[in-house]
Amino acid sequence: MILSDTELINRAQKGDESAFNELVCRYDRSVLSLALKYVNDRDDAKDIYQEVFLRVFRGLKKFQFKSEFSTWLYRITTNVCLTFIKSGKKHTMMRIDNDMESETIDNIVGADESNSPDEFLLRNEITNNVNEALEKLSPKQKMIFILKHFEGYKIREISEILNSSEGTIKKYLFEANHKLRSVLSELYV
Numbered sequence: 001m002i003l004s005d006t007e008l009i010n011r012a013q014k015g016d017e018s019a020f021n022e023l024v025c026r027y028d029r030s031v032l033s034l035a036l037k038y039v040n041d042r043d044d045a046k047d048i049y050q051e052v053f054l055r056v057f058r059g060l061k062k063f064q065f066k067s068e069f070s071t072w073l074y075r076i077t078t079n080v081c082l083t084f085i086k087s088g089k090k091h092t093m094m095r096i097d098n099d100m101e102s103e104t105i106d107n108i109v110g111a112d113e114s115n116s117p118d119e120f121l122l123r124n125e126i127t128n129n130v131n132e133a134l135e136k137l138s139p140k141q142k143m144i145f146i147l148k149h150f151e152g153y154k155i156r157e158i159s160e161i162l163n164s165s166e167g168t169i170k171k172y173l174f175e176a177n178h179k180l181r182s183v184l185s186e187l188y189v
Contacts, residue, residue, distance in 0.1 A: 006069075034074070034081070055076050078147070130180075130184070
C-alpha cells in the first residue's frame with residue numbers, strides 16, 4: 001500500500017525513520033535535479049541536496065500542513081541554492097545538457113539525432129551562449145527562470161515556493177526574460 005505524503009509526514013513526525021526515508025526517496029531526484037540545474041556541479045548539487053534533507057529532517061516536526069509538503073520542500077531547496085551562491089562556495093556556470101534531462105534547448109534549436117557535425121556545433125554554440133546569458137541574471141532571477149522554464153512550475157507555485165507575491169515573481173521573470181533577450185540579441189543580430 002502506497003502512503004500519501006500526509007500519512008508519511010505524520011509517521012515521520014512520530015519518529016518513524018522508514019516514513020522519512022520514503023519521503024526522501026519520493027522527492028530526492030527532483031531536489032537533486034533542481035540543485036544540479038542551478039549550480040552545474042555534481043558535488044555542489046550533492047552538498048545542496050544533503051543540506052536540504054538535513055533541514056527537512058530538522059524541521060519536519062514543526063511542519064503544520066499549511067502548504068503542500070512539496071511546496072515546503074522546494075522552498076527549502078531554493079533557499080539553500082540561493083544561500084549557497086551568496087556564501088561564495090564553489091560556483092560554476094549553470095549548463096543545460098543531457099545529464100540534466102533538459103529538453104528545452106533541444107526544442108529551441110530543433111535537435112535531431114541525425115544532425116550533421118555543423119548542426120551539432122551550432123547547437124553547442126547556442127547552448128553555451130544561453131548558459132552564459134543565464135549567468136548574467138541575479139541569483140533570484142535565475143532561480144525563478146529555472147523553476148518556470150526548466151521545472152515547469154506556474155507563477156502561483158513559484159510564489160508559494162519562494163514565499164513571494166505573484167507580482168514579485170512576475171517582475172523577476174519579466175526582468176530575467178528581458179535581460180536574456182538583450183544579451184542573446186547582441187549575439188544573434
